[in-house]
Amino acid sequence: MSPRDGQQQAQETPRRRAAAGAELPRKLSRRSPKGEQLRTILEDLIDALKPGDPLPSERELAERYDVARMTVRAEITRLAGEGLVERVQGRGTFVAEARVAQAAALSSFTEDMRARGLKPGSQVLGQGTVAADDLVARRLGLEPGAQVVRVRRVRTADGEPMALEEAFLPADRFGALAEEEPLEGSLFTTLEERFGARFPVADQQVVAVEIVGEDANLLRVAPGRAGLKFHTILIDADERPVAYAWSLFRGDRYEIRLRQERRP
Incomplete structure (x- = not known):
């Protein structure tokens, strides 16, 4: 890995860590459906991030909140359909440019x-x-x-x-x-x-x-x-x-x- 690659990775790591957990609630409550809570959590996270920032992976979200991968995927698909996030094959899901x-x-x-x-x-x-x-x-x-x-x-x-x-x-x-x-x-x-x-x-x-x-x-x-x-x-x-x-x-x-x- 070149020094430049190492520098870029060092710059991206805090951002990825923030997207992966620092801005997210630790767990879901029992007061409303899990899918509904996950939807609100992701929308709040997108508001806090900048265009191009990564979102946690489907696996990370599913494990963190003890929900099915299909539930997470459905919410990500909805966000992508609304133009709030963009999926990049092989790289992940990122906050989309503002409309x-x-x-x-x-x-x-x-x-x-x-x-x-x-x-x-x-x-x-x-x-x-x-x-x-x-x-x-x-x-x-x-x-x-x-x-x-x-x-x-x-x-x-x-x-x-x-x-x-x-x-x-x-x-x-x-x-x-x-x-x-x-x-x-x-x-x-x-x-x-x-x-x-x-x-x-x-x-x-x-x-x-x-x-x-x-x-x-x-x-x-x-x-x-x-x-x-x-x-x-x-x-x-x-x-x-x-x-x-x-x-x-x-x-x-x-x-x-x-x-x-x-x-x-």
């Missing part, structure tokens, strides 16, 4: 990331004029086959892929965008400042999907991982569509938070 929550107000990806202290970025995959298919034409109020500008990008936060995005705009209004430099910044800002467009409202639909094929490669996730797909239509003051876009976000890095009111 980015969508703001309630209409804002661009760039604005969202900056508001959360993250550096937004883009990898442009394609930018040019194409014929609108039936879906795009319908959402933009155009005839099928009409010319639209398509901008396809991977959106990043602090250099890591966060979302895959495709935006479509009527070419008769925004055709110049197809001839310009690849769009790396905010589409909203470009439409407002470069073309004088205004879109005070947007219609948006969100669906849960699996990320597969090329999309999984671009977002650097395993095929079949959960994703959130946004379909957004920007609408001007005259109720005319300005642009239609879909965005596929990594489910392990992005969430939606809503505050709702119950009407009397």
Whole structure:
């Protein structure tokens, strides 16, 4: 083992020891089901640790609390499904990176990331004029086959892929965008400042999907991982569509938070 390996192991040992037991109750009580208590213990532990910190192994938890391995595995699986932990084959279970929550107000990806202290970025995959298919034409109020500008990008936060995005705009209004430099910044800002467009409202639909094929490669996730797909239509003051876009976000890095009111 090299000195560097020894130093790294020395640095990680206290963290692993803390995760393995120092922050955990010594035993379960008899007042509530063991699985329910284990769930609370793990959630509290995750709150106390940092992203990337390891959790105790299934065997350690099962032995410590005298519960079945299947009970422990079920709770870890639930935490992984909620995006709180990440399993790494052959290494263990680790606290996941914090998710980015969508703001309630209409804002661009760039604005969202900056508001959360993250550096937004883009990898442009394609930018040019194409014929609108039936879906795009319908959402933009155009005839099928009409010319639209398509901008396809991977959106990043602090250099890591966060979302895959495709935006479509009527070419008769925004055709110049197809001839310009690849769009790396905010589409909203470009439409407002470069073309004088205004879109005070947007219609948006969100669906849960699996990320597969090329999309999984671009977002650097395993095929079949959960994703959130946004379909957004920007609408001007005259109720005319300005642009239609879909965005596929990594489910392990992005969430939606809503505050709702119950009407009397």
